[in-house]
Amino acid sequence: MKLTQALISAVQLRKDAPGTIHAGRSRSWKEIGRRVACVAGGLRRLGIEPGDRVAILAHNSDLYIEALYAIAWAGAVAVPLNTRWAVAENAYAIDDSTPKLLLVDKAFAEIASALRGAKSLTAMVYLDEGQVPDGMQGYDELVAHAPIEDASGAYNDLAGIFYTGGTTGFPKGVMLSHANIVYESLVWIYALRFREDTRYLHSAGMFHLAGTSPMIALTLVGGTHVTIPKFEPELAMKTIAEHKVDYCLFVPTMLNMMLNHPSFGTYDLSSVRDCEYGASPMPDALLVKLMRVLPSWRFHQGYGMTESAALATILPWEYHALEGPLASKRKSAGRAAPGVEIRIVDPAGNEVPRGTVGEIAIRGAGVMLGYWRKPEESARVLRNGWLHTGDGAWMDEDGFVYIVDRLKDMIVSGGENVYSGEVENAIFQHEHVKECAVIAVPDPQWGEAVHAIVVPKDGARLDSEMVIAHCRTLIAGYKCPRSVDIRLEPLPLTGSGKIMKSALREEKWQGYTRSVN
Incomplete structure (x- = not known):
């Protein structure tokens, strides 16, 4: 099965039902199906051929959903870029995946100018409304093209490249086929109870598999996508109440932010039937409190990763x-x-x-x-099947x-995966750094926070503010250290000459248990 078959099914079975709701705008599945086929035709007119990559750097919207299906419909490969990454990180992903086309919305229009120099890019599309920036093609111009037939290829063909953090200091592009993503979407329907009358709130970024998998699943059953550009506690609660959302996905930090927001209790959240959580540790005390203050919500936990197209294990509400x-x-x-x-x-x-x-x-x-x-x-991670x-x-x-x-020294902060190798790679680029190690430390708000231990070169002046400011020029803000220890003595080493991070972590985790519940 292919991604586009989900859309074809939704149009056939639920053509007059609302498919997307965004910023007060609603479109039926019939209208979405027509627009996707037209946009795919527009992509072809821009020179996109089967197998070509098309990158997207934008916040959540109904247009993002259309664009993902249109890329597949044209036979191309989607490359969703992380909206929280620094320019240098997304520039790396573009140089690595070599897309012909980049779609950006208003929030990233200025950043796009810094990415324009990529050798592979031949055009940019403004995935938004209003005045089209100079040098870009308007999305509405693509919608105005004549529709084309579905050219999405075979189910084993590459459908998307989803970038995840790299243990070696650079992001890795996870290759997922149509079959990978569609199968995981079927798991959502069967195990997490998606139905044709489901109204799902997209709070997770659509560049995440936590955004893409439920997107395909909900389309398969012809449900309704309710989108907000990005998570904000009050906006999420207001949207749930206004559109009678009955299914949500949140990382624990999001749930904690809503629970502690001054407006919690002023919005009617009783329409929610199911809530899936995952991506970072869920403190049991927080889960118990949520279950008590939101008794009508059925909570489900999902564990997985980009490499498994999201869900690998599920803890149902029962x-x-x-x-x-x-x-x-x-x-x-x-x-x-x-x-x-x-x-x-x-x-x-x-x-x-x-x-x-x-x-x-x-x-x-x-x-x-x-x-x-x-x-x-x-080959290192895929062994014997x-x-x-x-x-x-x-x-x-x-x-x-x-x-x-x-086991990979990954730090999970607020639902985002931060790889210590990436942060260390950035820190080491500072001319005054001799040694460094990056570890997770307990944090009451984010679960875990990024902490760096840095040894400066002999005679060099270095302080925590300098290290953090340096990192902000190279990597996303959420990956930058929130705290830094400057040490003059060498870092402890294992027998094989590696930095002994276990000893460094032990200093910070006394009295805490580092686990995922």
């Missing part, structure tokens, strides 16, 4: 029990999603006994094709997975 025999399962990440195999393995890839901590390995239809133009990285996640966990006798650590 296991979110406050007491009784199921209460202990609430602290797990759930069991394997339908059609997904989960093993906990040792470094050699052998399954370990139940209750023993090892690495999560995943096999299933959602597992990526590999990393774009990184065969060695692909299994995706080796680098996440440490144990499994109980009932098949529930309990995540205990992240």
Whole structure:
């Protein structure tokens, strides 16, 4: 099955039902289907051929949804860019994926000028309304083109390149096929109860699989996409109340921000039937409080990653029990999603006994094709048909997975993955830095925060403000250290000569448990 078949199905079965709602504007599935075929025709007129990459740098909107389907309809490959990245990071992704076309909205129109120099880019499209910036094609001009027939190719063809952080200091492009994404979308429908009358709030960025997977799933059943440009606590609550949203996805930080917002309690949130959470640790105290103050909400947890096209395990609402025999399962990440195999393995890839901590390995239809133009990285994580996640966990006798650590030194801050290698790569570019290590430290608001330990070169002047300011010129703000220790003594080393991060973390995590609930 291909991405475009989801749209074809929605048009056929729910043509007059509202497909998208954005900023007070509503469009039916019939209208969306016509616009997508026309935009695909416009992309062809701009020189886009099957297999070409088309990048998008924009906030959530109904136009973003149309554009993703139009790229697939034209037979091209979507490259959604991270709206929170620094210019240098998105420039790297563009140079790596070599798209012919870049679509940007008003929020990124100025940034686009800094990206225009990429050799592969032949045109830019303004994915927004109003005055079209100089040197760009208007999105409405694409809509005005004659429609073309679906040319999306085969189900095993590459559908998208989704960039994720790189342990070596540079982002990696995760290659997902049509089949990868559609299968994961079917999991959403079956396990997370999407229906044709579902009204889903897109609060997660659409460049995330947490945005793309439910987008395809909801289209498959002909539900209604309700979009907000980006998450803001009051905007999310207001939108839920105004449009009677009945399904949401939030990372724990978002839920915490809403719960502690002055306006919480002034908006009617009772329309919400289901809420999926994931992407970062959920403190059990926060989950219990949410369950008590929002008793009509059924909470579901999902664990996964870009490399698995999102969901690998699911903890359904039935296991979110406050007491009784199921209460202990609430602290797990759930069991394997339908059609997904989960093993906990040792470094050699052998399954370990139940209750023993090892690495999560995943096999299933959602597992990526590999990393774009990184065969060695692909071979490292894709072994004998299994995706080796680098996440440490144990499994109980009932098949529930309990995540205990992240083996790749990944920091999860506010639902965003931050790889220490990327931050260290940026810090090391400062001329006065001799050594550095980046670790996670506990943070009451974000769950985890980025912390750097830096050793300056002999005789060099360096302070925490200088390190943070330097990082802000190279990487996204959320990846920059929130705190920095400047040390004059060398960092501790392991027997093999590597920096002993476990010792550095132990100093900061005394009295805390670093786990994912």
